[in-house]
Amino acid sequence: MAATPLLELRGIDKSFGPVQVLHDVGLSVYPGEVTALVGDNGAGKSTLVKCISGIYTIDAGTVTFDGKQVAIHSPRDASELGIEVVYQDLALCDNLDIVQNMFLGREKKSGIVLDEPTMEQMAGETLASLSVRTVKSLRQLVASLSGGQRQTVAIAKAVLWNSRVVVLDEPTAALGVAQTAQVLELVRRLADNGLGVVLISHNMNDVFAVSDRIAALYLGRMAAQVKASDVTHAQVVELITGGRSGNLGLPPEKPTDFVDITPGVQK
Amino acid sequence: MSTTTLETAGGVKVVKPTVASHIRDYIGRIRGGDLGALPAVLGLVILVLIFGSARSDTFFSAGNFANLFNQAAGVTMIAMGLIFVLLLGEIDLSAGFAAGVCGAVMAILLTEKGYSEPVALAAALGSGVVIGLLLGFLVSKVGIPSFVVTLAAFLAFQGVLLNILGEGKNISIPDGFIKSLNKDSLSVTWSWVLAIAAVVIFALVQFMRYRGRAKRNLVNEPIGIILLRVGGLAALILISTAILTQERAINPVIASLKGVPIAAPVIGGFLVLWTFVLSRTSYGRHVYAVGGNAEASRRAGIPVDRIRISVFVIGSFMAAVGGVMLVSRAGSVDPNTGGSSTLLYAVGAAVIGGTSLFGGKGKIIHAVIGGAVIAVIDNGMFLMDFSSGTRYMFTGVILLIAAGVDALARRRAAATGNR
Ligand SMILES: Nc1ncnc2c1ncn2[C@@H]1O[C@H](COP(=O)(O)OP(=O)(O)OP(=O)(O)O)[C@@H](O)[C@H]1O
Ligand SMILES: [Mg+2]
Numbered sequence A: 001m002a003a004t005p006l007l008e009l010r011g012i013d014k015s016f017g018p019v020q021v022l023h024d025v026g027l028s029v030y031p032g033e034v035t036a037l038v039g040d041n042g043a044g045k046s047t048l049v050k051c052i053s054g055i056y057t058i059d060a061g062t063v064t065f066d067g068k069q070v071a072i073h074s075p076r077d078a079s080e081l082g083i084e085v086v087y088q089d090l091a092l093c094d095n096l097d098i099v100q101n102m103f104l105g106r107e108k109k110s111g112i113v114l115d116e117p118t119m120e121q122m123a124g125e126t127l128a129s130l131s132v133r134t135v136k137s138l139r140q141l142v143a144s145l146s147g148g149q150r151q152t153v154a155i156a157k158a159v160l161w162n163s164r165v166v167v168l169d170e171p172t173a174a175l176g177v178a179q180t181a182q183v184l185e186l187v188r189r190l191a192d193n194g195l196g197v198v199l200i201s202h203n204m205n206d207v208f209a210v211s212d213r214i215a216a217l218y219l220g221r222m223a224a225q226v227k228a229s230d231v232t233h234a235q236v237v238e239l240i241t242g243g244r245s246g247n248l249g250l251p252p253e254k255p256t257d258f259v260d261i262t263p264g265v266q267k
Numbered sequence B: 001m002s003t004t005t006l007e008t009a010g011g012v013k014v015v016k017p018t019v020a021s022h023i024r025d026y027i028g029r030i031r032g033g034d035l036g037a038l039p040a041v042l043g044l045v046i047l048v049l050i051f052g053s054a055r056s057d058t059f060f061s062a063g064n065f066a067n068l069f070n071q072a073a074g075v076t077m078i079a080m081g082l083i084f085v086l087l088l089g090e091i092d093l094s095a096g097f098a099a100g101v102c103g104a105v106m107a108i109l110l111t112e113k114g115y116s117e118p119v120a121l122a123a124a125l126g127s128g129v130v131i132g133l134l135l136g137f138l139v140s141k142v143g144i145p146s147f148v149v150t151l152a153a154f155l156a157f158q159g160v161l162l163n164i165l166g167e168g169k170n171i172s173i174p175d176g177f178i179k180s181l182n183k184d185s186l187s188v189t190w191s192w193v194l195a196i197a198a199v200v201i202f203a204l205v206q207f208m209r210y211r212g213r214a215k216r217n218l219v220n221e222p223i224g225i226i227l228l229r230v231g232g233l234a235a236l237i238l239i240s241t242a243i244l245t246q247e248r249a250i251n252p253v254i255a256s257l258k259g260v261p262i263a264a265p266v267i268g269g270f271l272v273l274w275t276f277v278l279s280r281t282s283y284g285r286h287v288y289a290v291g292g293n294a295e296a297s298r299r300a301g302i303p304v305d306r307i308r309i310s311v312f313v314i315g316s317f318m319a320a321v322g323g324v325m326l327v328s329r330a331g332s333v334d335p336n337t338g339g340s341s342t343l344l345y346a347v348g349a350a351v352i353g354g355t356s357l358f359g360g361k362g363k364i365i366h367a368v369i370g371g372a373v374i375a376v377i378d379n380g381m382f383l384m385d386f387s388s389g390t391r392y393m394f395t396g397v398i399l400l401i402a403a404g405v406d407a408l409a410r411r412r413a414a415a416t417g418n419r
Helices: A045-052 A075-081 A098-102 A116-129 A147-159 A177-192 A204-210 A233-242 B019-031 B038-054 B062-087 B095-110 B117-142 B146-165 B177-181 B188-215 B223-244 B263-280 B282-292 B294-299 B304-330 B342-353 B365-383 B388-415
Strands: A007-016 A019-029 A034-039 A060-065 A068-070 A083-086 A165-169 A196-200 A213-218 A221-227 B005-008 B012-015
Touching (some): A019 A196, A034 A045, A034 A204, A034 A233, A045 A083, A045 A165, A045 A196, A083 A147, A116 A147, A147 A177, A196 A204, A204 A233, B038 B342, B038 B365, B062 B095, B062 B223, B062 B342, B095 B117, B095 B304, B095 B342, B117 B146, B117 B304, B177 B304, B263 B282, B263 B365, B282 B304, B294 B304, B304 B342, B342 B365, B342 B388, B365 B388
Parallel strands (some): A019 A221, A034 A213
Antiparallel strands (some): A007 A019, A007 A060, A060 A068, A213 A221
């Protein structure tokens, strides 16, 4: 069993005006493991991710990183901790090339001048470390890349910075079979390299293919966080659609009284 | 089409570029809708040929060639600033009258207030910065669309100009540095010194970049392409200098007139400065990024609001520079300085040159090429005795064609997945 969580969320609340989207959400991310975050459309997965990455500020709850309680107020704060996010709506600039996108906002400079050779070299090495071995040119505009290649660039951008936790929001949603397999392989490799990986996906096959743990969100509440080997497809689907499955998940009545019974966190 | 691959940083395999593959790529990009400055350059060549054959004696004279620089200088400066604004997908309709206001500030300080030239110049440029801060604040922090903010400013600045000059008044500026900026020429010696220095520095920069990349084992452009580029620029600059250093006075005995117009190195200097800023600094990179995808930029930690304000500041600053050039050329300022067609010519220059109205795509050189197209049309049609009404109509059509090319190229790019 992995030792202590690298990133731990407890009691996260988040509202947009009168609408409360996240209720008392807890989540643990372990180094070297892929934690799948599942849930129906609108369950609050992307919102939770944006809370972790500092795009949204949380209303209540604590975030612990590497044993220390932290406050994340901006994307900068998150990346300084080593938390990188690959967003569902890809955050790439189509009018920039691969290298420019990978270093966006954190360009290497010598004096005031951009240090293009160093950036190109580092970008190439990172892509190679992810076993991306063929692109036409590192200076290709990302607009001209295929969906899978774009996703790869987004992931490479996230691991370029010695990041420790990488969150991927539906990285395979728009991809074909072959490219999905490639990206999943990449996700697995990140965890094998010792990173804490959070993978959001609607595809149960993908989830079971790569993840060690599964966390299910149901209507903004964390229904359960379990080891992937302890549950079946059907149980996870029940957690997603109904919030509980047998003795797992939210209690049948009064979900607001729900405390913390997520097995993965407690044991 | 066989392609060889080679390994670059970290062992990533990439296609080995050759002169042929470079040309193939370029054609591919054009077909994919990434036209850049190509239509403008072709248009410029065609226009020059038409006017040249119709009025070979006057249009092709050295005097007229020199005149084109002075004619284009003001609009080109304003267009350079507009390119920053357009890169974010914004617009500045007030740039023309901002130029007029800044020029008037300078003229009044020079004459009525009796300040020295450096003070008056600094005040004009400073006014530009203040105007830009105001526009940028309203667009970025208050959230009013730039079209509305700058349309209001367009009206307001026209009023400011009328008021500070007094109705219909015309202020002439005294002889001096400012007046010579867009009127006089460099000495023949200085013309050649600057021309040769420009070529040598350009060649050195290109060569050093090539060597730096080769040392790191990164993919380089084929040396043939670099030689072609250096050779092309050298030919352009040296031939132009040779023409401009010819005697062009009607009666050289009374007053000799030769040398490169001072306006040319002024345009060239700003071209180099802003091209450097846009392509070699992280600030420039962030301008492109915000123009391409503002949300992605925000997530990357780029201060989007500050970038938005800054482009308006640069826009209005360059409008002020344009104002100085306009006043210098006319030798005076009046309530119509920077008015009538100035702004539309500047927007036209940027768009004709190849800068997109949709943001994210554009280069400073587009202002120079587009400015040249507009100056050539104006100048050539004047020499062919077309009325100014016809000239406006023709320029309008050209602008429409350029904007149409931009929009079509965009659709084409979206269709080929080349956004
Ligand atoms: N900025 C916002 N303002 C108001 N409501 C929002 C905002 N962002 C998200 N929501 C709401 O929060 C809920 C959760 O949305 P979220 O995007 O987190 O869902 P998700 O689990 O990622 O869904 P999907 O699987 O479709 O991506 C939805 O009901 C959505 O309407
Ligand atoms: Mg989502």
